Amino acid sequence: MSHWQNLTNVPEDSENNFKNKMENPEQKKSPEYKPSPDNHVPNPEMVEFFETEVYPVLSQLFEHRYPIAEVQQRYNQLATQITNRFHRPELPVKLSDVESKDNAGNNLLPMGCDFKDGQPSISLFVPTLKKIFDMEKAMNPEKHKERYEDSIVVGYLHELDHLAGGFIGTIDENLQTTIDHECLTWAETCEHTIKFFVETGREVNQSDLSFYNTWKKCGRNPYSKRWRDFMSNMYGGLKRNKGK
Numbered sequence: 001m002s003h004w005q006n007l008t009n010v011p012e013d014s015e016n017n018f019k020n021k022m023e024n025p026e027q028k029k030s031p032e033y034k035p036s037p038d039n040h041v042p043n044p045e046m047v048e049f050f051e052t053e054v055y056p057v058l059s060q061l062f063e064h065r066y067p068i069a070e071v072q073q074r075y076n077q078l079a080t081q082i083t084n085r086f087h088r089p090e091l092p093v094k095l096s097d098v099e100s101k102d103n104a105g106n107n108l109l110p111m112g113c114d115f116k117d118g119q120p121s122i123s124l125f126v127p128t129l130k131k132i133f134d135m136e137k138a139m140n141p142e143k144h145k146e147r148y149e150d151s152i153v154v155g156y157l158h159e160l161d162h163l164a165g166g167f168i169g170t171i172d173e174n175l176q177t178t179i180d181h182e183c184l185t186w187a188e189t190c191e192h193t194i195k196f197f198v199e200t201g202r203e204v205n206q207s208d209l210s211f212y213n214t215w216k217k218c219g220r221n222p223y224s225k226r227w228r229d230f231m232s233n234m235y236g237g238l239k240r241n242k243g244k
């Protein structure tokens, strides 16, 4: 099963549209996210997990009814930038049954983005998303739901930051380029997304919080040595897996 996010539906005046959607809940049905036959997750347990724990969170963004207005506006802005950059009306969101992590086995990679044959896309690694869900639940039974939902939104907007900025990996990309891309992309994600979760007092998971706290300590400078060292440490074990 693959899902397609229609980027052409982003309204000119997204702020007013956001308010309209909030006032007219009957408008919330989304035309933007539809199944495609070319990709599927065969494991029914994973499909069910995606449908119950992941899709309801992301659909709030796609349907312009996300409860934090700044985050919704950021999503709209990125969707417009991606449309302008790639001239494609849709952004395929592919569900993968791969459990994705770096070669060192330290970092779980729940999402990724790609650019192939002129078409950008996002991949969601559903078994990894589920593993993170289970870990959050074990660590923090009371607040895990909010924390998990916020981490999905941060992760998704981080992938949109990659696409909007043109910081897209290729198979033969070297590690230094990956780190350059992550320095610039996480700067955007910290400054324009994580910041609003922190400021509104939402639960932010440890990983996202460590990115944000380091970003502040670096003086919000994406070219600082400390920021690059942090990214090198985070992504140092990452090597590209061909054919994944």
Ligand SMILES: [Zn+2]
Pocket (backbone or CB within 6 Å): 158, 162, 182, 185
């Ligand atoms: Zn990234």
